[in-house]
Amino acid sequence: MARRPDLVGLTVLAMLSVRPGHPYELHRFIVHTHKNYVTGLPRSLYHAVDKLAGEELIVPVETSREGRRPERTIYEITDEGRHELATRLRTLLENPGGERRVFTAALSLIGVLPVPDALQSLRTREAALEGNVAGLNGHLKALRDSGLPDVLAIELDYERALTETELAWIRRLIARLESGELNWSGTFNRDQLENVLGES
Numbered sequence: 696m697a698r699r700p701d702l703v704g705l706t707v708l709a710m711l712s713v714r715p716g717h718p719y720e721l722h723r724f725i726v727h728t729h730k731n732y733v734t735g736l737p738r739s740l741y742h743a744v745d746k747l748a749g750e751e752l753i754v755p756v757e758t759s760r761e762g763r764r765p766e767r768t769i770y771e772i773t774d775e776g777r778h779e780l781a782t783r784l785r786t787l788l789e790n791p792g793g794e795r796r797v798f799t800a801a802l803s804l805i806g807v808l809p810v811p812d813a814l815q816s817l818r819t820r821e822a823a824l825e826g827n828v829a830g831l832n833g834h835l836k837a838l839r840d841s842g843l844p845d846v847l848a849i850e851l852d853y854e855r856a857l858t859e860t861e862l863a864w865i866r867r868l869i870a871r872l873e874s875g876e877l878n879w880s881g882t883f884n885r886d887q888l889e890n891v892l893g894e895s
Contacts, residue, residue, distance in 0.1 A: 700787055702732050702800045703743040708772060708780040709804040711753055715771035718744050732800040744770065752776035784808060788816035790823065806879045810872060817869050824862040831855040 710721050722740050725733050733739065747753045753776055757769040772780070785808065787801035805813050831851055838848045845852070871877040 700783070700792075700797055700800075701743065701746075702797070703735075703739045704747055705780070705783055705787075705800065705804065706730060706733055707740070707743050707747060708752060708776055709784070709807045711770060711772040712777060712780055712807050715756055715769050717767040717769045719767060730800075730803060732796050732803075747776070752779050781808060781812065785812065785816045788813070789819040810878060814869065814872050817865055817872070821862065821865050821869065824858055824865065827858050828855060828862060831858065 706725060707721060710716060710724055718737070718741055721744075722737050724730075725736065725740070744753070748755065748770065751773060753770045753772050755768045756771050759767055759769070784801055784804055787797055788805065791798035791801060808816070831854060835848055835851055835855065838851075839845070868877070
């Protein structure tokens with residue numbers, strides 16, 4: 696059985712690729728931006744930070760305390776962490792393993808990839824979906840040709856409709872990126888992140 700992707704860890708790497716931060720800031724950002732695929736907060740977040748630090752994908756750079764607030768450790772992403780982030784994110788964009796939640800999470804962080812890399816991953820996903828639609832069409836035709844009533848294959852028709860819808864959406868997204876209508880600098884805008892986080 697394939698291991699489930701670590702969406703919390705992926706989100707931590709993505710946020711720290713913008714600027715160093717401490718777990719409380721990351722928690723606030725996740726809640727404020729409705730990253731609802733991140734569950735089990737705040738425990739899952741602190742667990743992810745500890746795991747990433749143990750793998751040396753992030754490192755502590757400063758510890759501070761303000762007044763009576765708890766001590767806060769600020770982390771930054773390492774070069775290895777940046778490479779791991781790009782690899783994990785591209786993998787999930789290209790092959791989310793049939794879980795729409797996983798693909799939604801990958802899309803929500805796509806801005807940390809350079810646009811050409813994002814486009815390449817989306818084209819790979821487009822090709823896979825085209826293959827899925829062709830396979831479903833072939834399967835449905837074979838079942839109909841064998842005399843099977845449509846009602847006994849209705850779930851396949853539903854799956855085909857969902858896949859066609861996702862494929863159409865991916866094609867529109869690719870067109871927006873190719874035309875320059877949608878663009879980013881390869882990372883989240885630091886000023887925008889500051890506005891979301893406000894005073895830490």
